[in-house]
Amino acid sequence: MSEQCCGSHNKKNIKEESCCSSGSSASVTNEAVAKETGCCSSSETNISEPADSCCASSEEAATPLMNQTKSCCSSDSQTNEGSAAESMNFRVYGMDCPACAKTIEKGIGSLQGIRDVQVNYGTARMQVTAESAAAFEPVQNELKKLGYTAEQMNEKRNLKTYTVEGMDCGSCAKTIENHMRLNTSVQSVNVNFSTGKMKIEHTNSSDEIIKEVSKVGFKAALDSSRSSNQPSPSVKSNENGWFIFSGVLIAMGFAGSFLGIHPLLSSFLYAFAMIISGYKPVKSAFYSIKSRSLDMNVLMSAAAIGAALIGEWLEGATVVWLFALGNLLQNKSIEQTRNSIRNLMDLAPPEAWIKNGADLVKKPVEEISIGEVIFVKPGDKIPLDGEVVKGESSVNQAPITGESIPVDKEAGDTVFAGTINEHGTLEIRVTKLTEDTTIAKIIHLVEEAQEQKAPTEAFIDKFASIYTPVVFVIALLLMILPPLAGFGTWGDWFYKGLELLVIACPCALVISTPVAIVSAIGNAAKNGILIKGGTFLEKAGAITAIAFDKTGTLTEGKPKVSKVEVLEGTEEELLSIALTLETYSTHPIAKAIADYVKSKGIPSQEGDSYSNIVGKGVQATVEGITYYAGNLALFKDMNPSLEQVSKRVMDLQNEGKTIVLIGTDQKLMGLIAVSDTIRESTTSAMKTLTENGIRETVMLTGDNTGTAKMIASEANITRYFAELLPEDKVNAIKKLQNEGYKVAMVGDGINDAPALAASDLGIAMGGAGTDTVMETADIVLMADNLDKLPHTIKLSRKALAIIKQNIWFSIIIKVIALALIFPGWLTLWMAVLSDTGAALIVILNALRLLRVKE
Template identity: 65%
Template structure:
């Protein structure tokens, strides 16, 4: 069925939330305000300020912090995202210090991000590491003293100190969670630790707190590593540039440089802003932006992107975009938005967890009350089992099973020149069965090349020399293709005059006193030349997709030049790799005739093609594939193919680095203008789905096993904590494998 979650192209790439809802983009008040406040000015009424929050290790932490911040009268709107570790705050004059203090009350540390494109990392939370270490030391001392002849109260005091030092932060977070009417794992763990102390299980309580604390620390560090994949992107572009003013060079901050200014980039330096080369030529490594592995030769008139590396010659570049509008800034913005969007699996798990935690608390109360009432064991025994139940049932591993995998996959793709605009599209890409490609400009280069020269009355060199002489003055793509081919063969033009364009037919010129013509076969039929000896050959070349330029005089035919749209060098290998990645069918959509389509399909490895299509016919072709029961992705340039991209289950645009339109219209954007990274996109999407399923099933199985072990009394409280934090850590590490996947 047609995809209902598409862009309508109504907003610019860096100001839009890209939230897809029934064909429209919706911007929340918060996101609009965030876009306005992206310059990092002081917190003013109605503007959103972005803070990086350290210490959140699952989405329930984010929800608790969000609810706590909403209790402040000055806060008008707030959004805390666990995946990116960021908080957007709209307040009525609330100062940064006050915000940071309130975040600290909830058990986390915050730091304001100066601008959306900045890459400053949050100052590492040393206090958390210190408290965890202290807790471990007190626990070890308490256990050691219990093995000596010292009074039992000594070990009890040491265990109590271990609980206080390691449990201070979780207890504080639990207090603010309860105050804001939310229940998270801090609440469950705090209840378990206090409960253990109340029934005299001081060693158990201290062990619970320390394991929980160290688990949190490891989880936080691991999750921060996945977020660093985006911070590394942010650090690509240099903060300053050499600006040319007259004959002098001035070092300036990129924020102070405007459109139209001329900057100079020396060999070996990173290009600081998007622009067009005015002078100089060089080899430019665009891998950070487009993912292309081979540097690209650039000269005057070519576009360059911020964050790419100038490898050889010095370049003078005219700035075309401000720092906030560069390709790298748009990439960062879109990746962050993508990571903030929940995939269907994540949304379901979050809803499940929201209902699950209160149910567990009620169940724990029932376990405490009913079995002893009916004579099944003592109150203390069932109270202990209830505490184990609270710890085991904590859904942390399940809740983080999806978002960490999605953040890792999207971050990996972005580093390799692919923008995946959200978890929804990552999941869809993993489920794709068929991919439909537009031919022109996608499988082919979109510009003609000479494929064959057929000599009739003269040698090939003579035909090309005369053709070049006539075509050099024309801007027509076919004429330029013939001139380029002659130059490649090092065949010079001859002296000519009396050039004339024969509208709709060809050209003529006088060369060495003889009038020559170059044009369609019909032109020579009009001149009275019998074309019948070559009709079969002409028809054969045309069926294969060639446009024929016949060269001759009024009296004889010299030869024919066949010109066709060339297949991209990368296409055949990319299609082969896509099939190897598990895509069952490759389809080509083209407006060309069936003969051309058949030839291109045979050369590229396409399984099936639809020929002679108008733009609206491409939409019908995609619908036909969907009606056959396939999940279909459409790959095009994001402009001419917009209707088909919108109709497909997944729209993939090529050449996003150079076009805003491609970034806005598609669900996935290949930054380079080729298919090189599409196989990697398919593989990482499928791997992400596998890892998400592994994480979910692993989390559920661990919980079920631990729950079963509670009631026979085989599970201790500290083992329950170990099963919870251990499961969460394994889920995170499993997800982080996606960061290491290479094309």
């Protein structure tokens, strides 16, 4: 680790955040950084580095993760050179394992003018440092040669997002990309089939881009979070009308063969139907070939035209019509997954009420500034994040956190855009602009997550890119070689070759993973869970042990009074004196006692001569008598009789409670036990996790063994590690991994950074209240409790199961179809059904993930 973090001067540069500040000790507070660099994630790592091995100042260490322009660990000469260097960041697509990152680093690093390359597999990001801007030009071409694609991430780019309708397979996205890259006005383009989005940098107009996309057979529209992405009803009805008309023509031609109609008329009807249904795929096939793509449109068009050439008009027409039907049904099904995110966009209203003189007027949220006060009426959605300045109400936060129970809000409380004000009118001071609200960040992060390929998806895409051209060549050889060798007729083998062409496109296989991942991530987002990508979804599905930080995760993290024991007098007298003593103290335990007494409605007494006794407690005079509140050591100094309470205090302390004794220098009135209480959701969550296949639930705590044992028993934890220092938690994680477990770590997302980095999966709680947590963890539970964790594991396991089902089903269908070709049992229309039908079944199976409930 020491070699990786702030190592010798001849090592490669590493990111500033991964280094410790010069001459001082630095805390790792960002899991993304810890995961990316591996820095300071082991208890064996010395996180305090000497000044000569780490050159970053504290200001440099605060530089944002992907915007650094120099390294922190280079020698002086390197630092001087680095001052003239330029840095550029890319998002890389196609990596399916950490070895890919190393391949890219070596490949790009060999280019002339490139000084340093850092590729992070987990975040799919690449940072390139070069001598000049010109050195960046060959980077993307070199990536393509290596088998990957990338998009530049610098904010100054004129990158626009379009929604694309009509894609039913990953090969469609590839066709659009290849076609757009032939346009000299396009600098970069990335099309994501799963989300139906195209991100493109271009110098020409948006209308020209939309026109270019339409040439390939798809519809594009400039993306707007406030506008519907659906095509106009008239366009859809026209398409459906022509589709139905072509089906009627085929039915008429088929019926005519039984009614004695001349065969030429039937063939004419079939040909007319082929032209109507086949115009779009043939047009798309033309541009696919032009852009050197081999997608389903090419294969299906070749099969249909080939059928017509050998006089199989009914077969050809049926093939094209079934292909159109399959696309129609697939598009309709896939839109359901894409709508899971579009529905999130509609949560926050587009307008807000503000005061204009004596009247309330509506104003677009885009025009509202930070600090303005908005009014939210009962039953309305809150349009922007803010702080309540006046009013009380219950707010339904389910759209953000997934919590079903409304949360009471009053002046000083934070509220989120998209949540629902249920009762009273609220006046809210805006704290975030519309593009920075929590719901906007959720949408952005979810869309980013859906665009990242999971390892399984990336592998299948690579497999498909090899499988399709290989089968295409085999189909051509099948048409030519057997009849040349004298085996059968040209017509028979040509027909078999056409069947193989239809089977050559692995649509169902390619679509099996992305639709499942998009559906699962959409379901999670709707339930207050952020899964940062398919990689982490797959990891969550394979987890066998979950480790929890105790304070603030399993417990509330706030001390509360758990027991009151009276030794002399009444409980009311004891609590009244306790309130008097603790009212002016700022200690968390004092505040917990004061809040408890106030909640009982017991008043304090008149006191004076308040004094703090350092390390022991407080004192005050009430009606001429000096009272004390403090620990056992305080009262031992005054020598009151402690025989009856000393053992009791020790017993309670062994249960993890902090004891405050109340009394005078002559007698003890009683004791108050304060402890960090277990969250209400903890016990039920642990039970459900065990039911969902988690073999070990583990607590990591700095408490003594007795306390840890008691809390573990109360919380249904199967195992615990006690008396841990922060760095010891990493060793506990590694111990579990060495025992063969796939370990997830659940913490608050910041303080537990080393343990989160060492685990196989980092899960953070309370994302709705902390932007840092939302940005850094692999999975974020938006609510500040564990209620959603079992659903996360259940959903991930379900997603993995469905992905496996889809993959095996797709493969088996292809094998069966291939086996039926040679006996002559397979027809062209059956081959089409085996492809489009299988793809549709795979999609419908994946859509079940949208309906998985807690």
